[in-house]
Amino acid sequence: MDLSERKQKILQVIIDEYIGTAEPVGSRAISKRNELGLSSATIRNEMADLEDMGYLVKPHTSAGRIPSDVGYRFYVNSLMQKYQLGVEAIEVLRRELAEKVNQLDTLIKKASIITSSLTEYTTVVTSPMLSRSVIKKIDVLAMAQGTAMIIVITKAGFVKNRMISVDITEAEATRITELLNRFFSGVMTDEIDENSVIMIASAAVESGINPKTVQTVLSKVYEFITALDECDVYINNARSMLQYPEFADVDKAREMLDFLENRDNLIKIIENGHNTDGVGIKIGKENNAKELENSSLITVDYRLGSRSLGKIGVIGPKRMNYAKVIASLDLISGHIDKILEELYSNEGEG
Amino acid sequence: MDLSERKQKILQVIIDEYIGTAEPVGSRAISKRNELGLSSATIRNEMADLEDMGYLVKPHTSAGRIPSDVGYRFYVNSLMQKYQLGVEAIEVLRRELAEKVNQLDTLIKKASIITSSLTEYTTVVTSPMLSRSVIKKIDVLAMAQGTAMIIVITKAGFVKNRMISVDITEAEATRITELLNRFFSGVMTDEIDENSVIMIASAAVESGINPKTVQTVLSKVYEFITALDECDVYINNARSMLQYPEFADVDKAREMLDFLENRDNLIKIIENGHNTDGVGIKIGKENNAKELENSSLITVDYRLGSRSLGKIGVIGPKRMNYAKVIASLDLISGHIDKILEELYSNEGEG
DNA sequence: TGTTAGCACTCGTCCGATTTGAGTGCTAAC
DNA sequence: GTTAGCACTCAAATCGGACGAGTGCTAACA
CATH class of the missing domain: 3.30.390 (Enolase-like; domain 1)
Structure with a gap:
């Protein structure tokens, strides 16, 4: 059931392409890029195999193919290249966060805004849990x-x-x-x-x-x-949904915005969507929410010492730029952790 | 330049109809409703006059007519019937506001939510100005x-x-x-x-x-x-825009949501859009903002004693249900004023 | 003089047929 | 195993005609 080197290569090219264009990608397009030096016919055969194995799906007979949830999952787990954020972006982030860090909730809201502008997707952050506060x-x-x-x-x-x-x-x-x-x-x-x-x-x-x-x-x-630990959630840049062809249909967009408006549900999804180690990635149906079937959710914790205070999440179309989002979230959560550490290093022990 | 009784009647019917359907209304439709007992031809003549006088416009030759900004303005000033909110709505409002009134900002946010659900339009509220607080x-x-x-x-x-x-x-x-x-x-x-x-x-x-x-x-x-008087603004139910045909086009919707996201601009518009006495109504271009050319903004003050603390505003398509929105805002601001009065009757005098 | 019936005209929308073109699967040859 | 070639599929774009809502104008009528 393992994927040959070549199939992996092809899958990666397809997904990279699809992430960029949101258009089903066909065999000819890939062969033209001749990174692989294969004819379209060969690619076609391989693509048929990849479809049989569940990594790709066809929207209809005469279209190209798009990644399935399984395909994305394989991409995220094995194929994806680490994304290197631009130095200017990092600089902006550092500067913005340094500016008004002295309010915990302001800090978190600001982090959310920065994440939105870094990734151009919708950001959701949960407010710090106060239940284990001194x-x-x-x-x-x-x-x-x-x-x-x-x-x-x-x-x-x-x-x-x-x-x-x-x-x-x-x-x-x-x-x-x-x-x-x-x-x-x-x-x-x-x-x-x-x-x-x-x-x-x-x-x-x-x-x-x-x-x-x-x-x-x-x-x-x-x-x-x-009641102090009542968890709140801030949503940022929800309107960015409208810029992606996935939501070109107003009804789709409305469904998503309605979903985001339902805070309780949203909090549940965000909390669920997270495995303990660092970044949590939920692709499409993995989110267990009908409204997110065509979207992905990536979350990270922000922490004080070893204690998780809350989460920052990014919601976008399934074909989101995973590498970039993960890099951004990594960077920003790291920054927040450091800032919190500096500010409240004496907090958290009984 | 005065409008004859009959022209006023016709204008009113047209606007009422258009507010309900968002479709250009034609002469035949009006004559059919035979409240006026006039043939479509007569109505046509009157409508042509109303167009000449600037109260109506034609989207194109073979469509009906829709109200112009001037038409709406006349409607709002002279024709509109007072709207009587349902007793259940009033009851809900009273109950909701009674529940957790003990936090000024919670109160305002709640008021915003209620206004949204009452009117089904987008609500914006400015946070209480603290500059003249004790x-x-x-x-x-x-x-x-x-x-x-x-x-x-x-x-x-x-x-x-x-x-x-x-x-x-x-x-x-x-x-x-x-x-x-x-x-x-x-x-x-x-x-x-x-x-x-x-x-x-x-x-x-x-x-x-x-x-x-x-x-x-x-x-x-x-x-x-x-710096205490830094004014903040909360937006509620922005997604409701998407339900009106005016924003069926995703780009239009995006433009509006982008505009709402720009808080400084929004605050400026809200503050400007208000004349001192009670309700402020700005129709289309009256808002002095390109993004609101096809929308109307209605605002009221909420007060402590005679001092205005902030504003509640409703933004919707130009063909919004003015009477209902005004009635809702009147009611809710009255309620808030009373609650604030009760809570802080000893505040505000040096 | 105001009202109305009638009619020609406009123009956006709907609908079905046709074309186009991207893409596939299969076959046969290399 | 790879590839050229070809028949086939099907969504989307294009075209054109019918439709119909609505208008403006004219002429007749009360």
Whole structure:
């Protein structure tokens, strides 16, 4: 079942060609390029074999052939040449990322934008998972009459806030804040359980705060902390889909954009689409989503130390420039990892 | 130059029809609806007049006629019937907005989503302008080695944060935080000038903090506060463009989506497109943007008290359902105003 | 004078037939 | 094993006629 050297060569030429043009490629076109020095008839025979073996398919009798999912998979695994990004591209990336790195979410969004412009495909990034973050500080602020605000800051520099409805005085808020920080500052979010909340509650009540207020605030705080890991996803450059002939049909484009709009689904696909080691590549049906049958998804982790915080993914037509996308993602995730490492090297250990 | 009763009637029927179908409407179709009891020939004569007067245009000789920008403008100003939103729609809106109103930006984003689903057009909202906000609290936190975070919370419940590079100890950060709040808490952001910063700086230096650290932190804080009013814009349901025949051509759709992606431009258009009183309606070329020549933009303010915080806009084809969009925006902005009023009734006065 | 029936004319769209051309598979010869 | 050659296939492009929606104009009518 192994492919002869020559078949591999031909398959590679076909896929390279198809990636460039999106047109089925025929035997004559290949033989003309005479890298192989074979006549079109010979190529035809080989192509027929490749089709039998499942690497190619014919859209119809009198068209050329296009790669099947299997063909792409073989290409990605065995044939593809490593892509070398241009020095200017690398330079731009370095410069852009250096500019405003000091906000974790800004950094991620920026990374997404850069990836889009580097690859010209749609980029999706998941926001950093905060579930295993260390709390730097919690604030409870009395705001307008009957409302208060909870602010949680993690060591990694992530700030989340939420308003709650509760009658509370500034003094009470300050006191509760004090207690919260005494117990929770420096603690990892998923180590916080109801017991710790109860301890704080009794301490607060002892210091004379209305038990009902304490109860309301602390249950909201607890709820908020446990909900911190809600994963969000940013989509970038979705409109780029429209530039590829695969989506020349407005209905196709609409289907894809509708799919992208469904965040939950998208997150699921991105999380699924990933094997542990570095880059995850899902081709066509491998994505297990009808809407992505004609598309591929490539993902990488971005990490803090050994811990994966989230993912950056690129979605494009199945005939995407895999080598370039992989190179881009590799480069950018490497950069992010380094930046995060520098910024928060003391985070992440209990 | 006035339009006779009958011409107005005819114009109205034509526009109503065209809004529904996107097809040029002919004289026969109108006469068939016999609301007017006129023959097609008579209608034809009237339509020819309306064309001469600039209210209608012909795509080509043997098609019906479609409204011109002038025609739409007349329709919007004089002919359009008030649209009554369904009770279920109103109920949904009320319920949705009630649910998680406690975050200003969440509220606005949600409003945008609701508007999209109510109107089925693309919605753009500008984030609340913070320039004339009252500061509730400022925090400076020492984070990882060599970095600190500035957090500003406004009375209206807006939280913004930024990381900065500076060598600072926790004690120093706490001290600076104390001073910042003593001077700035309760102050409106645009009342803060360099003098106040200098005062804080000297106080901080007096209390023994490294002058260089003080200088770095305070200049960053000042920079941050003055940059608070950077206006952002959220786009919702852009893909809905694709469902209208106006954008059946992928290139047209692409042009529009490209335009929407250019945030600066978009903000400019939205801000321009607004006259002070309530709803702003810009039809086609009135938008002063090539990309919007075939689209209309309707905007409303959302307010806190009398102060406009930002805008909600709807972009759709020129033949959009103006009455419905206006009714929706009216309703939703009214709701938001009320919610904001309730939440932050004590904000906004120096 | 305003309205309408009638008619010639325009012009985009639809539809079927034809042509074109890229590409294939097979065969026979080298 | 390779290749030239040829018949065959089939989507896409081209062409042309029919169709029909719609117009403008004219003449007749109330």
